[in-house]
Amino acid sequence: MGAEEAVLSGLDEVRGWQEDLYRDLHAHPELSHQEQRTAEKVADRLDKAGYEVHRGVGGTGVVGVLRHGDGPTVMLRADMDALPVKEATGLPYASTVTATDGDGNEVPVAHACGHDMHVTCLLGAAQLLADGASHWNGTVVALFQPAEETGDGARGMVDDNLAELVPTPDVAFAQHILPAPAGQVGTHVGAVLSAADSMRITLHGRGGHGSMPQATVDPVVLAAMIVVRLQTVIAREVTPTETAVVTVGSIQAGTKSNVIPETAELQLNVRTYSDRTRKTVLDAVRRIVTAECRASACPQDPEFELFDRFPLTENDKEVTERVAQAFGGYFGDHAEPMGQQTASEDFSDIPEALGTPYSYWGVGCIDRDAYAKAEAAGRVSQDIPVNHAPNFAPVIQPTCDTGTQALVVAALAWLGR
Ligand code: ZN
Numbered sequence: 001m002g003a004e005e006a007v008l009s010g011l012d013e014v015r016g017w018q019e020d021l022y023r024d025l026h027a028h029p030e031l032s033h034q035e036q037r038t039a040e041k042v043a044d045r046l047d048k049a050g051y052e053v054h055r056g057v058g059g060t061g062v063v064g065v066l067r068h069g070d071g072p073t074v075m076l077r078a079d080m081d082a083l084p085v086k087e088a089t090g091l092p093y094a095s096t097v098t099a100t101d102g103d104g105n106e107v108p109v110a111h112a113c114g115h116d117m118h119v120t121c122l123l124g125a126a127q128l129l130a131d132g133a134s135h136w137n138g139t140v141v142a143l144f145q146p147a148e149e150t151g152d153g154a155r156g157m158v159d160d161n162l163a164e165l166v167p168t169p170d171v172a173f174a175q176h177i178l179p180a181p182a183g184q185v186g187t188h189v190g191a192v193l194s195a196a197d198s199m200r201i202t203l204h205g206r207g208g209h210g211s212m213p214q215a216t217v218d219p220v221v222l223a224a225m226i227v228v229r230l231q232t233v234i235a236r237e238v239t240p241t242e243t244a245v246v247t248v249g250s251i252q253a254g255t256k257s258n259v260i261p262e263t264a265e266l267q268l269n270v271r272t273y274s275d276r277t278r279k280t281v282l283d284a285v286r287r288i289v290t291a292e293c294r295a296s297a298c299p300q301d302p303e304f305e306l307f308d309r310f311p312l313t314e315n316d317k318e319v320t321e322r323v324a325q326a327f328g329g330y331f332g333d334h335a336e337p338m339g340q341q342t343a344s345e346d347f348s349d350i351p352e353a354l355g356t357p358y359s360y361w362g363v364g365c366i367d368r369d370a371y372a373k374a375e376a377a378g379r380v381s382q383d384i385p386v387n388h389a390p391n392f393a394p395v396i397q398p399t400c401d402t403g404t405q406a407l408v409v410a411a412l413a414w415l416g417r
């Protein structure tokens with residue numbers, strides 16, 4: 001019996017508690033940085049499975065370490081947080097939870113991104129690897145991070161001395177459920193998720209009466225010029241073969257038709273797939289906005305504030321090819337290349353900080369018949385809910401099995417004898 005088969009022979013047993021745990025986590029979602037209950041459940045299970053457990057890493061983060069002889073160190077990561085979304089799945093285990101967010105507002109909370117499934121799969125894989133430790137050599141690091149949705153959970157763990165708590169991994173893995181047929185796994189070599197940067201820009205004009213524009217510097221006209229001129233960043237400054245997005249999602253100025261306001265505020269979102277393009281775009285935005293302000297004779301240069309920043313997720317070629325080969329061997333036709341995704345993640349902050357090559361893959365989670373029907377009708381984008389939608393939820397099986405198997409198969413591609 002190969003290591004994969006031997007370790008995964010325990011799946012029937014693990015599946016029993018995994019499904020209960022999943023429904024429990026789904027019904028008790030917690031906002032970013034508030035994952036206490038989830039973290040406790042995670043730490044208990046890791047502890048019982050024989051892992052050395054570190055709690056409270058970067059807030060609510062939990063790390064389990066399991067050593068079994070000499071060999072490579074493999075890090076497996078799951079995120080734990082939920083979203084301020086009102087669940088509308090109609091499932092018997094749907095969330096009715098509300099919580100107080102960082103701004104002090106009472107908000108509904110739901111696992112609308114599927115992180116409850118990520119936690120369940122990783123706990124199952126951790127248990128299987130512990131039970132089947134006689135079939136592999138090396139060290140497993142099972143890492144559960146807080147606050148992926150706010151983009152600062154991974155960084156928080158790194159800043160809390162993660163590097164000193166765990167042996168340096170030779171390779172790191174993470175996965176995400178996606179609106180694709182359940183049972184599928186998808187890999188991608190190179191940039192798989194975009195870097196994302198949000199920018200708040202404050203423009204300083206000079207206010208005055210709407211009837212006397214000559215005595216003012218109108219930030220509304222200035223903002224309009226900037227929005228139009230920013231469209232040239234992608235069209236004229238980014239290499240045509242590269243993908244990037246600049247969206248001005250918010251523009252705020254003024255209170256009354258006959259008052260020229262003092263200031264205007266723009267909020268931008270930038271998505272890029274290489275560090276070079278990221279720099280090109282952000283530099284271009286600053287240059288254009290500053291120049292437009294000077295062209296308008298603003299009394300003061302604009303102010304720029306970056307927030308909600310997500311790093312680029314760029315899968316290592318060698319690592320990803322080895323994972324894809326292992327997936328092909330185990331999942332057959334259900335393993336396939338997955339295209340570049342437009343979403344963003346903060347996972348890569350961890351392997352980047354540890355100097356570890358990594359791979360991030362997708363796991364389908366939509367009922368196969370429902371997906372096939374939508375596809376046949378050409379209605380996938382209308383009929384299949386996507387992550388963050390109020391009616392998004394994975395089918396528990398085969399999603400849970402697949403996500404668990406994927407983690408074990410990838411880990412054993414390094415640890416297996
Ligand atoms: Zn999300």
Ligand code: ZN
Nearest residue numbers: 113114115176
């Ligand atoms: Zn997510």
